[in-house]
Amino acid sequence: MTMSAPSRRLLLVDDDQDFAIATSRALALEGVDCLLAGDGAAARAALATNSIDVVLLDVRLGQEDGTELALQLKQSQPDLILVIMTAYASVDSAVAALQAGAYDYLRKPFFLDELMQVLKRCFELAQIRQDKLRIEQELALHRKLEAVSQLATGLSHDFKNMLAVIRANLAVINDRLQQDDRLKPYASDALEATATATDLVAQLMDFARSGLRRDTRTDLGQTIAASVAMLSRSLCRDMQLTLHLPEQALISPIDSGQLESAIANLLINARDATSGRGTVWIRLQSVWQGGLYARLTVEDDGPGLSPEELGHALEPRFTTKPDGMGLGLPMIRQLALVYSGSFRIENAASGGARAVLDLPCRCEVQGQEENM
Template sequence: MNPVAAPRQILIVDDDPDFATATSRALALEGIACRIAHDGAAAMAELADGQIEIVLLDIRIGPEDGTELAARMRAAAPGLILMLMTAYASVDSAVAALKAGAYDYLRKPFFLDELMQSLDRCFQLADLRRGKARAERELVQIRQLETTSRLAAGLSHDFRNMLAVIQANLSVLDERLHKADALKPYAQDALEAVQTAETLVARLLGFARARPMSGPPVDLRSLVSGPTDMLRRSLCAEMTLTVGLPDQPLLAPVNPGQMETAVVNLLINARDATGGTGSATIVLEHVWRGSDYARLTVQDDGRGLGPDALEHALEPMFTTKPDGTGLGLPMIQQMALMGGGDFRLVNAAGGGARAILELPCLKPGQGSGENM
């Protein structure tokens, strides 16, 4: 799956303010945001937030040697893509630039189209790196899910057998205890605990038996609106739920039960994050990611996710809730990955958490009744 394109941004390091400003303005017209640094200290400071991937660096920064600065920058940010510039091009300077780790080399003065061609190569490299890193993360997640699924299958079988024995004995005790017996409430509490345990085992078994999505394409609009309307009347009755659905059918080959369960889990998480009285926005839309995808976004106005939750939330059995099982989000992740899609959690810029589920779908209008 193609990664989401990152914002196009670079750092210009040049001691000539006029050149840096003019270049920045020209690139802004091409949709590229620029930061500017006029010396080595400022350039190193710009790397601190980890947002810079590409640097346009003059080989001479006042009294500083640009190649030495390039080496320091690469040491601070090993993945940095450096493009060096010089008005004094020579074989020696080109060799020095390559030794400093430069990806490309430009001679001043240059035309905007020359710069754009070089920057396009840099952006392509950055995209490839992000895609590779994402694929590696997803491979690790898939292996974790496979291991957890096997473990869940084994545990579910053993637990079910033990629970069957416990429930049978508790039922006998409950039946033989008189209603006024002081032990009656304890037996009933124990039976309720067994039923809760059976529900958890059923979830574990469902997690273990998950299979790639298949079957005829289903209109996702009903699979989103149905659970949302149900929770609006019950668990989310005190929340403000705003739903945005496309006008045309959005068809995807999903398991309806898995999709509805995903919507329920995401809305319950939004309820818990807002204390049950906040608001959540649910949006289903068609997006183009090299092919057609359906994107479901659920965003709440809670406090957002802490660093630990952002890092581990999709790992099986991880939970921040006292009564959580740690299976809800991993099950959504499993469904997405097995269906060729993607699932991720981020903190929204305006506050709150945002869950984004993307699944392959048909082009809007394709496969609908009027075209069949």
């Protein structure tokens, strides 16, 4: 998901340099980041290279027609919030400004207070639009997750049973064949493929399960330590796993099996990213975010994610691996949503990938539970 632009940035378009500089200084003190443009060309260039939501524009721009420029800017960026400055407070100039697509207009000269009141409304509107966009994107992703989940639930059970039958029969055939039988390689290839298929079905079922909330009482540190120890003996044998746990026990309602598959998914991703030989730091800590949360961070020393991968990694079926299912990260995201937590993946300062899972929790000190 793309980060939203800082919402208190403004482009001031005015050919009166003294006015523009004085206004931008005053606005800086109010926490508004102000870019300046002296004419239409500079305004267009600033808009093309910066993310700007609000433009304050003088209709009298030397030789240029500011109203015409306003129209052009709105055409190329319809979401732009335009405030037009006019020298006269006439009904005509107000109408012209609004017809040009302005959100509001100001009569020059004005007091900083007046300007700030107008800008405050503009920035609020920009913020609301950004929030709306973010919520729409989340909703679309959620719908996609739900669709895949339903499909997975419907199919994976039957598939698992059928695969078990195929596998058992193939194993019998394979056993009966002599080592030098020319059918032997075919039978073992088929067996291997069913093993992979069984693995994929297990991933699908994990994904389907991640949409269900099963409240239990899981000691996160204990579950994480056990999973990491198990994985360091098997799938992550040649990797260096470093685990940091907090002193106090963090208790969360998440199902321990669901947490185990989340950890396995993250460590397998780290293994894939580092050709099986990387270093991974796994940390559990408590953080306060208007309530107590347990934060699980899994960071590796692989190449990290490209901007394209960062934008899509949480979507179901997004994968850059030839045999990937693209369900690992969406599963964790869905799990986080179901338990009112959150999940994100980003690049650490060192360049490797860092996954961050926050889950609501309680803190337990020597057998006593503390609600923090």
